[in-house]
Amino acid sequence: MGTLGFMSDLGVERQLQKMREDWDQRARENARHYVNTANTAWTDEEFFASGERTVAEEILTDMGNICQGKAPGKMRVLEIGCGAGRVTRALAKLFGEVHAVDVSGEMVRLASEALRDFPRASVYQNNGQDLTVVPNIQFDFAFSSIVFQHIPSREIIENYVGEVQRLLRPGGLFKFQVQGDSTLETQPDDTWLGAPFSERQAVDMAFRCGFDPRYRHGAGEQYFWLWFFKR
Numbered sequence: 001m002g003t004l005g006f007m008s009d010l011g012v013e014r015q016l017q018k019m020r021e022d023w024d025q026r027a028r029e030n031a032r033h034y035v036n037t038a039n040t041a042w043t044d045e046e047f048f049a050s051g052e053r054t055v056a057e058e059i060l061t062d063m064g065n066i067c068q069g070k071a072p073g074k075m076r077v078l079e080i081g082c083g084a085g086r087v088t089r090a091l092a093k094l095f096g097e098v099h100a101v102d103v104s105g106e107m108v109r110l111a112s113e114a115l116r117d118f119p120r121a122s123v124y125q126n127n128g129q130d131l132t133v134v135p136n137i138q139f140d141f142a143f144s145s146i147v148f149q150h151i152p153s154r155e156i157i158e159n160y161v162g163e164v165q166r167l168l169r170p171g172g173l174f175k176f177q178v179q180g181d182s183t184l185e186t187q188p189d190d191t192w193l194g195a196p197f198s199e200r201q202a203v204d205m206a207f208r209c210g211f212d213p214r215y216r217h218g219a220g221e222q223y224f225w226l227w228f229f230k231r
């Protein structure tokens with residue numbers, strides 16, 4: 001995995017550059033607002049509390065699927081699209097080791113600051129399509145929230161799913177959210193409104209990438225959550 005053989009290299013390169021530039025611009029303008037649009041002037045406290053809420057809602061309610069009997073403090077976790085480190089910080093409090101990527105160098109800089117007191121959390125700027133920047137080690141759990149809903153290419157999202165499959169331990173869970181509203185008109189150069197997935201498209205992607213798509217929630221809606229277990 002790593003290179004998208006099925007799209008023209010030029011098309012993919014343009015999309016990756018646009019994602020990097022647009023998100024760097026958003027990070028410079030008002031990173032916390034673009035990361036979580038519920039507020040335009042987040043305080044540190046409120047911003048990181050919102051990350052704790054995401055973990056409370058999506059992780060702490062689901063520890064059976066996520067940990068599968070393993071102690072959280074002994075688990076290595078991967079996050080795709082860490083933004084300013086809002087959720088990453090809450091993950092780092094819970095799990096033993098966290099590695100996170102983001103396409104935007106500006107976001108990675110902010111996330112690194114947010115994580116400076118967490119020596120077992122590492123943040124990397126990646127190329128927007130694969131995980132080659134992450135050490136080639138095995139992960140117990142992978143997570144991504146409000147990231148793929150912004151990626152305008154289903155091929156790039158699928159490339160990430162294949163990359164997570166490469167790094168996850170067998171049986172491990174990749175829990176992630178995609179845009180599920182297929183009525184939306186998306187454009188290849190729009191880095192805000194990502195490519196939507198129908199249930200069929202999500203399930204087919206899981207099988208192509210070596211996952212069991214065991215659970216789904218929110219099909220047809222913006223917050224379409226998928227539970228992919230590595231075969």
Ligand SMILES: C[S@@+](CC[C@H](N)C(=O)[O-])C[C@H]1O[C@@H](n2cnc3c(N)ncnc32)[C@H](O)[C@@H]1O
Nearest residue numbers: 023035081082083086102103104107128145147
């Ligand atoms: C709305 S923010 C959410 C950040 C974080 N997940 C959170 O909930 O706080 C979306 C993030 O996805 C990142 N992103 C967008 N496209 C990406 C891509 N192709 N690869 C990696 N990160 C990407 C952006 O730079 C941005 O930091």
